[in-house]
Amino acid sequence: MExxxxxxxxxxxxxxxxxxxxxxxxxxxRSIWKRRWWILLGTAGFAFSNEHxxxxxxxxxxxxxxxxxxxxxxxxxxxxxxxxxxNRHQGWTxxxxxxxxxxxxxxxxxxxxxxxxxxxxxxxVLWHKDPFFPFRHNVAGQVVAPLVMTVIISLFMxxxxxxxxxxxxxxxxxxxxxxxxxARLDSLxxxxxxxxxxxxxxxxxxxxxxxxxxxxxxxxxxxxxxYRYVLDSENQELVPLADEVAFAESYLYLQKTRLGEALAVxxxxxxxxxxxxxxxxxxxxxxxxxxLKHNAAYQTDPLHLRVTLDPxxxxxxxxxxxxxxxxxxxESSGRGLANLAARYAFLTDKxxxxxxxxxxxxxxxxxxxx
Numbered sequence: 420m421e422x423x424x425x426x427x428x429x430x431x432x433x434x435x436x437x438x439x440x441x442x443x444x445x446x447x448x449r450s451i452w453k454r455r456w457w458i459l460l461g462t463a464g465f466a467f468s469n470e471h472x473x474x475x476x477x478x479x480x481x482x483x484x485x486x487x488x489x490x491x492x493x494x495x496x497x498x499x500x501x502x503x504x505x506n507r508h509q510g511w512t513x514x515x516x517x518x519x520x521x522x523x524x525x526x527x528x529x530x531x532x533x534x535x536x537x538x539x540x541x542x543x544v545l546w547h548k549d550p551f552f553p554f555r556h557n558v559a560g561q562v563v564a565p566l567v568m569t570v571i572i573s574l575f576m577x578x579x580x581x582x583x584x585x586x587x588x589x590x591x592x593x594x595x596x597x598x599x600x601x602a603r604l605d606s607l608x609x610x611x612x613x614x615x616x617x618x619x620x621x622x623x624x625x626x627x628x629x630x631x632x633x634x635x636x637x638x639x640x641x642x643x644x645x646y647r648y649v650l651d652s653e654n655q656e657l658v659p660l661a662d663e664v665a666f667a668e669s670y671l672y673l674q675k676t677r678l679g680e681a682l683a684v685x686x687x688x689x690x691x692x693x694x695x696x697x698x699x700x701x702x703x704x705x706x707x708x709x710x711l712k713h714n715a716a717y718q719t720d721p722l723h724l725r726v727t728l729d730p731x732x733x734x735x736x737x738x739x740x741x742x743x744x745x746x747x748x749x750e751s752s753g754r755g756l757a758n759l760a761a762r763y764a765f766l767t768d769k770x771x772x773x774x775x776x777x778x779x780x781x782x783x784x785x786x787x788x789x
Contacts, residue, residue: 451495462488482545490537490565497529498573523574530569595765622677638676644669652700657766657787660696660735664688667703667726674711681716685725692728696786698735699762705755706737706782715744733788738781756782 451458466484474480505525509518542548619642626635648666652658664686671684707724716722724739760771769785 450499451492458488458491462491486537486541490533493533493537494530494569497533498526498569501525501529502573523570526570526573527566530566530573534565534569591765618677619673622673626676634676638673641669641672645673649701655700657697657789658700660693660698660786661690663698663700663703664693666701667707670704670707674707678711678716679718681718681721682711683721683723685723687725687727689728692730695788696733696735697789698784698786699759699766702759702762702784703735703737705759706784709755710737710739710780713744714739714742716742728786733786735784735786736781737784738776738779741775741778741780 462484466480466487502522502525505518505521509521539550543550619638623635623638623642626638645666648662648669652662668686671682671686675682675684703726707726710722710724714722722740722742724737727736727738728734729736756771756773763769763771763785767785767787771782771784773780773782775781
């Protein structure tokens with residue numbers, strides 16, 4: 420099997436665990452801190468426009484600056500965390516019109532709450548007026564105008580985030596198609612590789628020479644099943660695990676016929692247990708092929724290979740006795756596991772895990788449920 424660092428965790432690419440949604444900062448406070456100089460500059464300019472000759476009234480300008488900054492940070496945080504919450508619970512792909520209405524409503528509610536709290540604080544603490552004074556005398560200037568401006572800016576930012584998410588999703592889809600095409604071509608190339616066909620025909624010739632027509636016929640049928648499965652699964656993104664296991668059994672039958680007692684296989688995969696799961700096509704076969712390609716097998720010292728299913732963890736594990744052999748130049752690209760991990764990265768956030776354990780090389784694949 421391909422060598423990797425102990426307990427190596429693949430994939431190398433970021434996962435695509437769900438349909439794309441608008442991207443958001445992991446921390447709105449961190450986002451504000453990263454843009455602090457632009458925020459301070461904008462706040463200073465806004466306060467300057469509201470205060471006549473600020474150099475003559477520095478205290479008033481400082482108060483205006485502090486109020487503007489508080490409004491800005493409060494509105495940013497309210498709309499930012501509201502948007503993050505919506506992104507976690509309601510994406511854009513399933514019901515975009517509903518998401519748009521929720522975005523508008525949430526933005527209005529969050530902005531109004533900040534404007535109300537800030538307005539009342541300024542009215543009572545700084546102006547020493549009665550509560551709700553702005554609502555009775557200047558509701559348009561103190562509430563409506565800031566609210567409308569905030570909603571417009573918020574919608575602009577959501578639209579920008581929407582377009583960035585759409586562009587990111589497009590790039591990921593294109594990369595997925597490329598990775599999948601490369602992986603499928605690589606899998607198909609390996610299956611029709613002259614060495615595999617040559618070894619299979621040699622094994623078939625031996626059965627014919629031994630005058631064992633029953634085994635020869637079965638061998639031909641299993642070989643036909645292997646190539647038929649490769650061609651049938653070429654354009655599929657996922658296949659039932661049951662089909663992959665049946666294919667693996669055909670593949671291992673061919674290898675057992677060729678290697679005889681040099682290969683000891685144990686597959687603990689009850690049919691009922693594999694039914695709910697799906698895997699990328701030829702995923703299991705890749706691991707089995709790597710075992711045979713990268714390890715030596717002898718009649719007196721068999722190569723042990725075991726495939727097990729863990730329904731609780733939703734994983735499939737392939738383990739083998741580690742007995743590395745030297746490969747001929749060009750016999751292996753060394754990219755089999757990496758390509759498989761790249762395909763998984765676009766299907767789930769659960770990684771492909773590989774490494775050495777107690778003299779065995781172990782690879783664990785996550786199983787997918789549709």
